[in-house]
Amino acid sequence: MSNDAKNPIAQMEKIVSLCKRRGFIYQSSEIYGGCGGVWDYGPLGAELKRNLRTAWWNTMTREREDVLGLDASILMNPAIWKASGHVDTFADLMRECSLTNKRVRADHVDPQDGVVMKYSGAKAPNGWRWDRAISALLKNGEHIESFRKRIRALIAQNAGESAGKPEEIELLGEEKIDAVNGSVDFHPETGGMLGEARPFNLMLKTYLGPTATEDDVTYLRPETAQAIFAQFKNVFDSSRVKVPFGIGQIGKAFRNEVTPKNFTFRSREFEQMELEFFIKPDEAVEIISGEVAKWHEGADLSEPKPNWGWELWHRYWVDQRTKFYQGIGLGDVLEYYWQTPADLAHYARACVDILCEFPFGTEELEGIAARGEFDLSAHQTASTKSQEIFDEELKTAAAKLTDEQKEALIQKRLAAEAAKTKGEPMPEAAVRAWFERLFKGSYVPHVIEPSAGLDRMALAVIAKAFSETEKVDEKGKKEVITVLRLHPRVAPIKVGVFPLLKNKPELVAKAREVYALLKKHMNCFYDETASIGRRYARQDEVGTPFGVTIDFETCGEKGPDLLDTVTLRHRDSGEQERVKISELLGKLLPLVS
Numbered sequence: 001m002s003n004d005a006k007n008p009i010a011q012m013e014k015i016v017s018l019c020k021r022r023g024f025i026y027q028s029s030e031i032y033g034g035c036g037g038v039w040d041y042g043p044l045g046a047e048l049k050r051n052l053r054t055a056w057w058n059t060m061t062r063e064r065e066d067v068l069g070l071d072a073s074i075l076m077n078p079a080i081w082k083a084s085g086h087v088d089t090f091a092d093l094m095r096e097c098s099l100t101n102k103r104v105r106a107d108h109v110d111p112q113d114g115v116v117m118k119y120s121g122a123k124a125p126n127g128w129r130w131d132r133a134i135s136a137l138l139k140n141g142e143h144i145e146s147f148r149k150r151i152r153a154l155i156a157q158n159a160g161e162s163a164g165k166p167e168e169i170e171l172l173g174e175e176k177i178d179a180v181n182g183s184v185d186f187h188p189e190t191g192g193m194l195g196e197a198r199p200f201n202l203m204l205k206t207y208l209g210p211t212a213t214e215d216d217v218t219y220l221r222p223e224t225a226q227a228i229f230a231q232f233k234n235v236f237d238s239s240r241v242k243v244p245f246g247i248g249q250i251g252k253a254f255r256n257e258v259t260p261k262n263f264t265f266r267s268r269e270f271e272q273m274e275l276e277f278f279i280k281p282d283e284a285v286e287i288i289s290g291e292v293a294k295w296h297e298g299a300d301l302s303e304p305k306p307n308w309g310w311e312l313w314h315r316y317w318v319d320q321r322t323k324f325y326q327g328i329g330l331g332d333v334l335e336y337y338w339q340t341p342a343d344l345a346h347y348a349r350a351c352v353d354i355l356c357e358f359p360f361g362t363e364e365l366e367g368i369a370a371r372g373e374f375d376l377s378a379h380q381t382a383s384t385k386s387q388e389i390f391d392e393e394l395k396t397a398a399a400k401l402t403d404e405q406k407e408a409l410i411q412k413r414l415a416a417e418a419a420k421t422k423g424e425p426m427p428e429a430a431v432r433a434w435f436e437r438l439f440k441g442s443y444v445p446h447v448i449e450p451s452a453g454l455d456r457m458a459l460a461v462i463a464k465a466f467s468e469t470e471k472v473d474e475k476g477k478k479e480v481i482t483v484l485r486l487h488p489r490v491a492p493i494k495v496g497v498f499p500l501l502k503n504k505p506e507l508v509a510k511a512r513e514v515y516a517l518l519k520k521h522m523n524c525f526y527d528e529t530a531s532i533g534r535r536y537a538r539q540d541e542v543g544t545p546f547g548v549t550i551d552f553e554t555c556g557e558k559g560p561d562l563l564d565t566v567t568l569r570h571r572d573s574g575e576q577e578r579v580k581i582s583e584l585l586g587k588l589l590p591l592v593s
């Protein structure tokens with residue numbers, strides 16, 4: 001563990017610095033001063049992300065019979081975003097600093113203590129004037145002179161060249177107003193008074209087509225999920241699948257976040273990995289299976305069962321996703337936040353956020369929501385294209401029900417509608433019409449949505465793996481050593497291959513042979529410069545779990561027993577073992593894939 005584990009800012013600075021120094025993550029457009037909220041992945045970051053992406057894709061689609069993949073476009077018909085509700089409601093509340101016009105998300109302002117200072121305006125010797133009242137927070141512990149200097153600098157920055165030099169600006173009519181405790185009315189960086197909270201739509205607008213008029217407006221997708229809903233019918237019709245089944249997709253998403261922060265955690269361009277798992281409505285399960293299984297503590301979630309309704313499917317996916325995170329080394333830093341009925345959107349039945357411990361706090365890594373039929377129904381209504389599927393098994397089972405049994409199902413649903421605390425209850429006529437379709441075997445599938453962020457996942461594994469230890473070298477000098485204890489499955493480089501000495505052609509030739517053998521199957525790094533200890537340390541710093549050293553024994557100097565064997569070093573335990581070259585691949589492959 002790092003010495004700075006308890007100092008989140010220092011810990012994050014070290015992680016950001018390591019990421020840049022060793023080619024994991026760079027600031028986008030750095031040579032031009034950067035570009036707010038966007039990041040580039042360097043050679044090792046690209047490998048790490050690729051490993052995480054592959055792990056998700058394989059676990060969620062390839063290794064399952066009931067999930068298919070999709071790779072949809074980023075730009076779509078804007079009608080999709082109207083139907084999904086994003087045009088009207090995908091907004092955060094933001095507040096603007098009265099001093100600098102800098103924006104901040106209303107729920108991202110931490111409480112602050114200090115004294116409210118007021119000025120009637122400001123002027124400069126060149127005749128420039130600012131006739132506007134200014135209120136700002138003199139933070140507890142901040143000296144009044146440095147506060148004034150800061151305010152002058154902010155005013156100068158805002159006014160541009162016309163105000164002249166910041167030190168020449170005169171602040172007018174200074175007054176001390178009130179002492180405040182725990183106030184959320186001042187910008188966290190500038191200290192300027194914040195204006196009213198206003199909704200700010202997070203979608204990034206663009207124009208599709210050459211005329212760039214309002215008719216050409218569309219959006220960079222703010223989530224990958226909507227394309228899955230929009231293509232649901234095509235996938236269903238072209239793939240010979242039956243509900244329950246899922247469609248998974250990985251791809252870029254864009255949000256004009258008001259306050260991008262915490263490195264890549266909240267970016268404006270990021271990658272999502274989303275699954276929409278389509279299930280039968282509970283009423284269909286009840287008709288087919290005679291009952292809908294209820295979840296209870298300790299329920300067996302290992303294999304899906306035909307009598308599962310939305311609740312067990314939701315629990316199942318929380319369990320599956322937890323196992324996934326355990327498989328990439330995050331098992332012991334997860335927490336769960338089950339949204340309360342007050343948190344939930346009116347259409348959602350349940351939503352759990354899988355949270356992860358980051359240096360800056362415990363934050364969301366993935367959300368898993370049971371969204372009912374909301375999304376497909378919204379597209380059915382807006383597009384007027386049916387999103388219903390036909391279920392032969394349901395039709396056959398429904399045909400065996402008596403009229404009384406059918407009426408009992410209808411009455412149960414009507415009672416549930418009447419008991420709704422959010423959203424409008426479905427009118428009786430609509431409920432009866434819905435059951436009429438259901439008894440014929442037709443329904444719009446419901447959905448469970450595990451939605452994860454790839455960039456957050458990459459940051460989570462780096463932050464979890466980051467560790468520092470103090471070492472004393474041969475000369476007694478203390479040195480801080482950084483080791484990234486990345487899980488072998490996600491590590492960008494799996495094996496470092498080292499000839500003991502670079503000036504011995506037989507060692508180099510053998511090492512090259514081993515490197516050629518391994519690199520066909522995994523990402524390896526060949527290194528012959530510096531001492532072997534230094535080479536191990538370089539690989540430890542980027543999370544390489546294994547090192548293979550080729551020495552004189554490999555070439556048979558200590559007799560035939562050790563001929564064609566190498567030293568395999570394990571990063572985390574420091575253990576070194578002698579392994580035959582012919583057995584190396586068989587030993588390493590299961591550990592890294």
Ligand code: ATP
Pocket residue numbers: 223255257264265266267268269270271272364365366367451452453454455456
């Ligand atoms: P938050 O509350 O943190 O803004 P959210 O609940 O809006 O996130 P979702 O819309 O559920 O997020 O998106 C699913 C996942 O996509 C999140 O769990 C997260 O991993 C990822 N994600 C969302 N927004 C961002 C972002 N701005 N930068 C990086 N990843 C993001």
